[in-house]
Amino acid sequence: MNKKWWKEAVVYQVYPRSFYDTNGDGIGDLRGIIQKLDYLKDLGVDVIWLNPVYKSPNADNGYDISDYYDIMDEFGTIADFDELLEEVHKRGMKLIMDLVVNHTSDEHRWFIESRSSKHSPYRDYYIWRPGKDGREPNNWVSIFSGPAWQYDEKTGEYYLHLFAVKQPDLNWENPRMRKEIYEMINWWLQKGIDGFRLDAINLISKAEGLPDDPDPHGQRWAGSKYYLNGPKVHDYLQEMYRETFSKYDIMTVGEISGVTPEIGRLYVDEGRKELNMIIHFELMDVDCGPGGKWDIVPWKLTDFKRIMYNWYITLKDRGWVALYLNNHDQPRMVSRFGDDGQYRVQSAKMLATLLHTWQGTPFIYQGEEIGMTNVAFDSIQDYRDVETLNWYNEMIKQGDNPERLMKVIHARSRDNARTPMQWNSGPNAGFTTGTPWIKVNPNYKEINVEDALKDPDSIFYYYKKLIELRKTHPSIVYGEINMILEDDENIFAYTRVLGDERLLVVLNFFENEVEFVLPDEVEFKDYKLLLSNYPVEGDLKKAILRPYETRVYRLF
Numbered sequence: 404m405n406k407k408w409w410k411e412a413v414v415y416q417v418y419p420r421s422f423y424d425t426n427g428d429g430i431g432d433l434r435g436i437i438q439k440l441d442y443l444k445d446l447g448v449d450v451i452w453l454n455p456v457y458k459s460p461n462a463d464n465g466y467d468i469s470d471y472y473d474i475m476d477e478f479g480t481i482a483d484f485d486e487l488l489e490e491v492h493k494r495g496m497k498l499i500m501d502l503v504v505n506h507t508s509d510e511h512r513w514f515i516e517s518r519s520s521k522h523s524p525y526r527d528y529y530i531w532r533p534g535k536d537g538r539e540p541n542n543w544v545s546i547f548s549g550p551a552w553q554y555d556e557k558t559g560e561y562y563l564h565l566f567a568v569k570q571p572d573l574n575w576e577n578p579r580m581r582k583e584i585y586e587m588i589n590w591w592l593q594k595g596i597d598g599f600r601l602d603a604i605n606l607i608s609k610a611e612g613l614p615d616d617p618d619p620h621g622q623r624w625a626g627s628k629y630y631l632n633g634p635k636v637h638d639y640l641q642e643m644y645r646e647t648f649s650k651y652d653i654m655t656v657g658e659i660s661g662v663t664p665e666i667g668r669l670y671v672d673e674g675r676k677e678l679n680m681i682i683h684f685e686l687m688d689v690d691c692g693p694g695g696k697w698d699i700v701p702w703k704l705t706d707f708k709r710i711m712y713n714w715y716i717t718l719k720d721r722g723w724v725a726l727y728l729n730n731h732d733q734p735r736m737v738s739r740f741g742d743d744g745q746y747r748v749q750s751a752k753m754l755a756t757l758l759h760t761w762q763g764t765p766f767i768y769q770g771e772e773i774g775m776t777n778v779a780f781d782s783i784q785d786y787r788d789v790e791t792l793n794w795y796n797e798m799i800k801q802g803d804n805p806e807r808l809m810k811v812i813h814a815r816s817r818d819n820a821r822t823p824m825q826w827n828s829g830p831n832a833g834f835t836t837g838t839p840w841i842k843v844n845p846n847y848k849e850i851n852v853e854d855a856l857k858d859p860d861s862i863f864y865y866y867k868k869l870i871e872l873r874k875t876h877p878s879i880v881y882g883e884i885n886m887i888l889e890d891d892e893n894i895f896a897y898t899r900v901l902g903d904e905r906l907l908v909v910l911n912f913f914e915n916e917v918e919f920v921l922p923d924e925v926e927f928k929d930y931k932l933l934l935s936n937y938p939v940e941g942d943l944k945k946a947i948l949r950p951y952e953t954r955v956y957r958l959f
């Protein structure tokens with residue numbers, strides 16, 4: 404196993420819009436991140452990943468970029484960015500940026516040119532097609548609801564947008580376009596940033612001829628077999644690597660949906676020179692039915708364990724995964740996989756233990772370290788996310804019932820993760836002195852950073868210990884994983900082994916008490932408890948685990 408700094412790192416994801424506002428306009432900003440760097444340093448993280456901060460009209464909160472070389476007005480200036488980067492580096496941390504190159508904003512200079520005429524030199528930077536029988540060129544559906552094509556009056560053709568109407572897809576077939584993207588990547592790398600998280604990167608190559616989906620079953624994914632992991636995606640990534648990444652000691656993380664471990668491995672196999680690690684979606688799909696994210700189904704721990712283990716075993720010694728259970732696109736992990744009521748603290752610590760003792764690089768999403776939860780706004784008016792609003796409107800059009808839709812939104816909306824960071828129990832949770840762009844979660848009086856820092860037993864300090872544990876036990880990063888009690892529906896348990904270091908991790912995943920009996924094949928002469936979320940007495944061979952109880956032992 405090759406040693407790399409990014410395998411040993413812990414990443415903290417900042418969603419700048421909701422992190423900290425310094426000028427009272429209700430929107431988080433770069434100066435706000437600078438002010439909170441000591442907090443992140445104290446937590447012990449190594450790398451900060453910023454969601455997009457480039458110039459953008461914010462149809463999708465910065466994932467619709469209108470200028471790759473400039474900063475969004477609300478967030479600050481390039482000078483602020485340079486200062487942020489310097490302050491991050493001063494503290495011995497690193498900074499990675501989001502790289503959104505499947506699409507741009509429709510307000511990007513290239514697209515304005517492209518839509519102006521069929522003969523524009525930029526026409527071919529995007530994907531234009533004439534209609535078919537007065538309709539869209541094919542039956543693909545946008546990931547954000549509705550057709551994936553938008554008719555444009557000016558030239559009488561349609562352009563492809565896999566996401567929102569204001570996010571036209573770039574045409575990766577075009578070598579001039581690719582070259583401009585690589586120049587832009589190098590411009591940021593030359594500034595000294597430490598890597599990228601590549602947005603929706605396995606969508607960039609569309610199948611030749613853009614065929615109709617013969618089996619568009621369900622709405623949401625119609626057409627996806629023609630753009631997920633498309634025919635040239637690996638050529639493009641290898642070219643990108645050669646032209647840009649290969650010249651720097653950086654970290655590259657691909658956001659790659661709709662892949663099995665076998666297909667996922669192709670993106671991160673160390674010999675293939677594409678990306679360093681993958682954000683895959685298999686765990687995010689564990690509680691989704693055939694209708695996708697809005698179709699909620701119960702999940703089983705054995706499936707959850709099998710998914711994690713399969714990725715481990717398939718990528719072993721060849722590739723690397725990002726470990727996460729929430730981010731800016733997902734509900735809060737404690738609400739989804741733990742308990743956001745009585746056992747919020749215990750379950751948050753349990754889930755964190757899994758993420759920080761499995762193999763891969765842990766990604767902490769802002770607020771996770773204090774156990775922030777989902778929100779349930781009564782009114783659709785309080786939601787801001789384009790995906791949520793499009794889906795709601797589409798379903799209402801189809802005659803669905805608003806109460807049912809709101810229930811699903813409470814569980815699944817991306818805005819669950821986007822409510823402002825809860826810094827203290829003062830007005831607006833200390834996020835802003837103005838009116839926040841999205842409402843604060845009303846539970847900020849009980850859940851906030853200020854209180855967490857005062858309580859030695861808080862989730863925050865538990866994260867600190869986990870991060871330290873990882874730094875002092877190389878088996879957590881590089882060791883082998885051996886599953887224990889694989890078929891158990893309540894307990895997730897495994898050992899991590901490297902040389903003569905051996906750790907045992909035991910997690911009760913639910914709120915019922917359950918008996919744990921260590922199988923005889925796990926032999927040991929002695930043991931030491933390294934970390935737990937309850938006071939522990941008694942034997943390790945046999946124990947009654949309390950709700951969400953978690954223990955990490957060293958075996959000798």
Ligand code: TEU
Pocket residue numbers: 463466467503546566602603658660696731732790817
């Ligand atoms: O997400 C890509 C992606 O796969 C999404 O469709 C994801 O499945 C969805 O957001 C879940 O509800 C990335 C970004 O992370 C997301 O915030 C952007 O909106 C999207 O790309 C478009 O840039």
Ligand code: CA
Pocket residue numbers: 424425426427428429430431432477
């Ligand atoms: Ca601001």
